[in-house]
Amino acid sequence: MMRKLITKLENNNILNKEEFVDLIENHSPDDTEFLFQRARSVREKYFGKSVFLRGLIEISNFCSNDCFYCGIRRSNKNTDRYRLSEEDILICCDEGYSLGFRTFVMQGGEDAYFKDDVLISIIKKIKSKYPDCAVTLSLGERSHESYQNLFNAGADRYLLRHETANPHHYEQLHPNWMSYEHRINCLKDLKNIGFQVGTGFMVGSPFQTVNNLAEDLLFIAVFQPQMVGIGPFIPHHATPFAEKNSGTVEQTLFMLGLLRLILPKALLPSTTALGTIDPKGREKGLLAGANVVMPNLSPVDVRKKYDIYDNKIFTGEESAQYVKNLADRIRSTGYTVDTSRGDAPDWKK
Numbered sequence: 001m002m003r004k005l006i007t008k009l010e011n012n013n014i015l016n017k018e019e020f021v022d023l024i025e026n027h028s029p030d031d032t033e034f035l036f037q038r039a040r041s042v043r044e045k046y047f048g049k050s051v052f053l054r055g056l057i058e059i060s061n062f063c064s065n066d067c068f069y070c071g072i073r074r075s076n077k078n079t080d081r082y083r084l085s086e087e088d089i090l091i092c093c094d095e096g097y098s099l100g101f102r103t104f105v106m107q108g109g110e111d112a113y114f115k116d117d118v119l120i121s122i123i124k125k126i127k128s129k130y131p132d133c134a135v136t137l138s139l140g141e142r143s144h145e146s147y148q149n150l151f152n153a154g155a156d157r158y159l160l161r162h163e164t165a166n167p168h169h170y171e172q173l174h175p176n177w178m179s180y181e182h183r184i185n186c187l188k189d190l191k192n193i194g195f196q197v198g199t200g201f202m203v204g205s206p207f208q209t210v211n212n213l214a215e216d217l218l219f220i221a222v223f224q225p226q227m228v229g230i231g232p233f234i235p236h237h238a239t240p241f242a243e244k245n246s247g248t249v250e251q252t253l254f255m256l257g258l259l260r261l262i263l264p265k266a267l268l269p270s271t272t273a274l275g276t277i278d279p280k281g282r283e284k285g286l287l288a289g290a291n292v293v294m295p296n297l298s299p300v301d302v303r304k305k306y307d308i309y310d311n312k313i314f315t316g317e318e319s320a321q322y323v324k325n326l327a328d329r330i331r332s333t334g335y336t337v338d339t340s341r342g343d344a345p346d347w348k349k
């Protein structure tokens, strides 16, 4: 029934809000299969069979923010806080480089220790040691000046999920000093400065409606980011959302398929959260249109502490040491690991 709308989306890369709502609410299993097939065809047109690897380094779980959904929010007094030193981070990069990673993603809470000069020194060291590598940052909201400084130091990409494109829903997920407007302004700053920008949202976050999901898709269609990270919401026991339900694999995969048709050339990770709620979640993500995986390069002793939601996978195949195993799993989907930097197609800095 929904094939017409899916074909229209493939042709135009956008639908109106009512059409998105209709698709999300009323698709059948056959429609889903059709969507995934179209999504794979579109991703293969631009990326062939390549799946890009990003080495994720979780540099700190200190956070001055208090997002209601997040296990490392500042009000969670039971989290064992850590931050990596410059030396720790460079060791992770050394290890990652020898494993074949050509993108390092430094992600963390909003930790005041990581002022511009601290980050500039780390970015410059990584870039001078590994000029063939991309540096991605995911360190939350900062000033325009700070983003510019980090870009000037050599950072290539920045991930900042918008979380929800509905201002009222944004308020339901965040404390009152955080604002939707500020988050969106950060994204605009990042884009204007020249970063490859990633945004995204949680699927099934508390209070999210189908209308909200349609708004997220429309926001992304208009903003045209180079990367989009989505994953299911998963509750964390020490947050106000401890009793809320997780997002589902099915809905997350459906959103991935739609995103591939909205942004044919985007880099779409099959996220750890997807792998957490379903042991085959990341393979399923690749078959629904995703083309990136981000194994964890953080030192083993801190992985457990970056617990943004319950039961996060942090050992075994999640860790970078298991890259060969991961490559086998990727091959099982018919795709292959691509060890190049994996910039957005047509990207020129």
Ligand code: SAM
Binding pocket: 069, 070, 071, 107, 108, 109, 110, 138, 139, 140, 141, 159, 160, 161, 163, 201, 202, 231, 232, 233, 234, 235, 236, 273, 308, 309
């Ligand atoms: N502090 C940075 C920021 O806010 O962009 C980066 C770190 S933050 C932990 C990274 C992402 O984790 C958030 O954008 C959010 O979407 C996701 N996240 C946090 N808590 C989550 C949860 N309970 N379930 C699923 N994803 C979650």
